[in-house]
Amino acid sequence: MFPATLADWLDHQQRVHPRAIALGLDRVREVWTRLGAPAPAPVVITIGGTNGKGSTVAFLEAMLGAAGKRVGAYTSPHLLHYNERVRVAGRDADDVALIDAFGRIEVARGEIALTYFEYGTLAALLIFAASALDVALLEVGLGGRLDAVNLIDADAAIVTTVDLDHQDWLGNDRESIGREKAGIFRRGRPAIVGESDPPQALIEHAGRIGADLRIAGHDFRVDAQVDAWRWSGWPEACDDGTYPDSPPSVMLPEPTLAAPCQIDNAAAAIAALYALRGRLGWNPRAIGEGVASARIAARLQRFGGDPELVIDVAHNPQAANMLATWLRGSRASEHTLAVFGALGDKDVRGVVGALAAEIDAWFLAGLDQDSPRGLDARSLRAVVEATLGASAVHASEANVAAALAVAFARAQPGDRVIAFGSFFVAAAALGFAHEHRLGVA
Numbered sequence: 001m002f003p004a005t006l007a008d009w010l011d012h013q014q015r016v017h018p019r020a021i022a023l024g025l026d027r028v029r030e031v032w033t034r035l036g037a038p039a040p041a042p043v044v045i046t047i048g049g050t051n052g053k054g055s056t057v058a059f060l061e062a063m064l065g066a067a068g069k070r071v072g073a074y075t076s077p078h079l080l081h082y083n084e085r086v087r088v089a090g091r092d093a094d095d096v097a098l099i100d101a102f103g104r105i106e107v108a109r110g111e112i113a114l115t116y117f118e119y120g121t122l123a124a125l126l127i128f129a130a131s132a133l134d135v136a137l138l139e140v141g142l143g144g145r146l147d148a149v150n151l152i153d154a155d156a157a158i159v160t161t162v163d164l165d166h167q168d169w170l171g172n173d174r175e176s177i178g179r180e181k182a183g184i185f186r187r188g189r190p191a192i193v194g195e196s197d198p199p200q201a202l203i204e205h206a207g208r209i210g211a212d213l214r215i216a217g218h219d220f221r222v223d224a225q226v227d228a229w230r231w232s233g234w235p236e237a238c239d240d241g242t243y244p245d246s247p248p249s250v251m252l253p254e255p256t257l258a259a260p261c262q263i264d265n266a267a268a269a270i271a272a273l274y275a276l277r278g279r280l281g282w283n284p285r286a287i288g289e290g291v292a293s294a295r296i297a298a299r300l301q302r303f304g305g306d307p308e309l310v311i312d313v314a315h316n317p318q319a320a321n322m323l324a325t326w327l328r329g330s331r332a333s334e335h336t337l338a339v340f341g342a343l344g345d346k347d348v349r350g351v352v353g354a355l356a357a358e359i360d361a362w363f364l365a366g367l368d369q370d371s372p373r374g375l376d377a378r379s380l381r382a383v384v385e386a387t388l389g390a391s392a393v394h395a396s397e398a399n400v401a402a403a404l405a406v407a408f409a410r411a412q413p414g415d416r417v418i419a420f421g422s423f424f425v426a427a428a429a430l431g432f433a434h435e436h437r438l439g440v441a
Contacts, residue, residue: 002102002103002106003099003102005095005099006082006083006095006098006099009098009099009102010082010116013102013114013115013116013119014116016113016114016115016119017113017114017115017116017118018113019115020115020116020372021115021117021142022115022118023142023143023146023147024146025146025148025150025151027112027113027114027118028114028118028121028122028148028151029151030112031105031108031109031112031114031118031122032122032125032151034108034109034110035104035105035108035122035126038125038126038129038130039129040072040124040125040128040129040133040136040138040152041072041128041129041133041134041135041136042133042134042135042279043134043135043136043155043276043279043280044135044136044137044138044152044153044154044155045060045135045136045137045138045154045155045156045157045158045272045276046138046139046140046149046150046152046154046156046157046158046184047060047137047138047139047140047157047158047160048139048140048143048144048147048157048158048159048160048181048184049140049158049159049160049161049162049181049194050160050161050162050163050164050165050177050181050316050318051160051161051163051261051316051318051319051322052160052161052194052261052264052265052268053075053139053140053160054075054139054296054299054313055257055261055262055265055294055296055299056158056160056194056265056266056268056269057073057075057137057139057296058257058294058295058296059255059265059266059269059270059290059291059294060073060135060137060269060272060273060290061073061087061090061137061290061294062289062290062291062293062294062295063269063270063273063286063287063289063290063291063294064134064135064273064280064286064290065089065090065290066283066285066286066287066289066290066293067280067281067283067286067287068286069134069135069280070088070089070131070132070133070134070135071087071088071089071090071133071134071135071136071137072086072087072088072089072124072127072128072131072133072135072136072137073086073087073136073137073139074086074087074120074121074124074125074128074136074137074138074139074149075087075139076117076120076139076141077423079297079298079423079426079427079430080427080430080431082098082120083095083098085120085124086098086120086123086124086127088127088128088131088133089131093124093127097127098123098127101122101123101124101126101127102119102123104126105119105122105123105126115148117141117142117148118148121141121148121149121151122148124138125152134280135280138152138154140181140184142170143170143177143180143181143183144159144180144181144182144183144184145179145180145181145182145183145184146180146183147184149184150183150184153186154184154186154189155189155190155276155279156189156190156191156192156272156275156276157184157185157186157189157190157191157192157211158192158193158194158268158269158271158272159178159181159182159184159191159192159193159194159198159202160194160195160264160265160268161194161195161318162174162177162178162181162195162198162199162202163177163316163317163318164177164316164317164318164347164350165177165315165316165318165346165347168345174199175199175200175201176201177199178198178199178200178201178202179199179201179202179205181202182201182202182205182206183205185205185206185209185211185213186209186211187209187210187211188210188211188212189211189212190211190212190214190271190272190275190276191206191211191212191213191214192214192268192271192272192275193213193214193215193216193268194216194264194265194267194268195215195216195217195264196215196216196217196218198215203215212275214234214271214275216264216267216268216271219233219234219271220232220233220234220267220270220271220274222263222264222267225251227253227254228251228252228253228254229251229252229254229263230249230250230251230252231249231250231252231266231267231270232247232248232249233247233248233249233270233271233274234247235247235248248274250270250284250287250288251288252266252287252288252291253288253291253292254292255291255292255294256292256293256294256295257294257295257296257299257300258299258300258302258326259299259300259322259323259325259326260322260325260326260329261322262299266291266294270287273287297311297426297430298311298312298313298423298426298427298429298430299312299313300312300323300326301430301440302440302441303433303438303439303440303441304438304439304440304441305438305439306413306414307337307408307411307412307413307414307415307416307417308415308416308417308441309416309417309418309419309429309432309433309438310416310417310418310419311418311419311420311426311429311430311433312418312419312420312426313420313422313423313425313426314351314420314421315342315343315346315351315420315421315422315423316346316347316350316351317347317350317351317353317354319351320350320351320352320354320355321354323354323355323358323418323420324354324355324357324358327355327358327418328358334412334413334414334415335360335361335411335412335414335415335416336358336359336360336415336416336417336418337359337360337361337362337363337394337407337410337411337415337416337417337418338355338359338361338362338363338417338418338419338420339363339364339365339400339403339404339407339417339418339419339420339425339429340352340362340363340364340365340380340384340419340420340421340425341364341365341366341367341374341375341380341400341403341421341422341424341425342367342374342375342380342421342422343367343371343373343374343375343422343424344373344374344375344379345373346421346422348375348380348383348384348387349383349386349387351421352383352384352387352388353387353388356387356388356392359392359418361392361394361407361410362384362388362392362393362394363393363394363395363396363397363403363404363406363407363410364377364380364381364384364393364395364396364397364403365377365380365396365397365398365399365400365402365403365404365421365425365428366378366380366396366397366398366399367399367400367422367424367425369398369399370399370424370428371424374422374424376398377396377397377398378396380396381393381396394406394410395407395410399428400419400424400425400428400429400432401428401431401432404417404419404428404429404432419432
């Protein structure tokens, strides 16, 4: 007897494999083969990287949608509802589609144990294959080389950034992590890198397999203008073998997504579309519309009120530094109060240290009720106090909702409260905003 509801299926999936994370493609590829391995779409773009994956997917989805393409997007983790992970033409998959896909996977897997993420990846691919898509966007869950998403040979791959995160799985330095993330590249196909100084191991891997490597700041560029910016690509040879005098370029509006890094994410997305223009066309109008219209929850998402609530998913030092840059450039409030929670395998000291100068008071939240990897409030407080001193911590609560309640009770008019540190924090903060009817600013 199969599970009856989506919630039952998700509960079942967490019991099938003895480990929450089990990198490797052999098991998931065998099940995909048994399912017939249908192509998810005529064109597939895979998106990996340490930070910026979800935002880059959002830009691609908006740009392609504005160009009239039917797009499927697979992302993780979700914030409020599992259905958020699988979108077709801008709509979350419904329970019926997911349950049907899970049933097919269950029959096909036989005695093969799949992880929760592997079930979800296969379900997304099945739903996409049945949806008459033009393009499928697949966000890597962890790393790249051994991630379940990598069983699909992408027509173009993007690595947004490479920094330290998930070291237990990917290695203890940028070179090791970059090598793992470069595993999504394919021979002869566009390999887009969204930062100007990627690890040498990533560059070497791309060269070794013969990928068409394109690096930000070298092959494509961003030039800031007043209330706009210009994207410039790489010149391609004309039919007569000559090259144009100047590379192709397009003027674009500022993204609605707030962080300074969002232009870099948009630029990488545009580079992938430019590389695939022979198959997808080249539509500067749609690109501009997509840059302006792209939205994604919990990326410096602001909720109006006094005090204001800001929600972000920053959970590693690189993301924390980006968040600190944004806070320094947007000092509209009197004081900034942080509601912060973290998983135990994260560099809490690095995150807290990056934001120390921008936060006036810390309100800590335990996440041990949300995840086996979550730090409880007492353990988190010990790390934060050891990093910043005892006076920095104004409260530590058992969960995010309690920490938010205390922070808002202490906040004064003109202050802002920023909730960050994990997707679990962001999800709880979004629930708090909805419960208190805080409107998006």
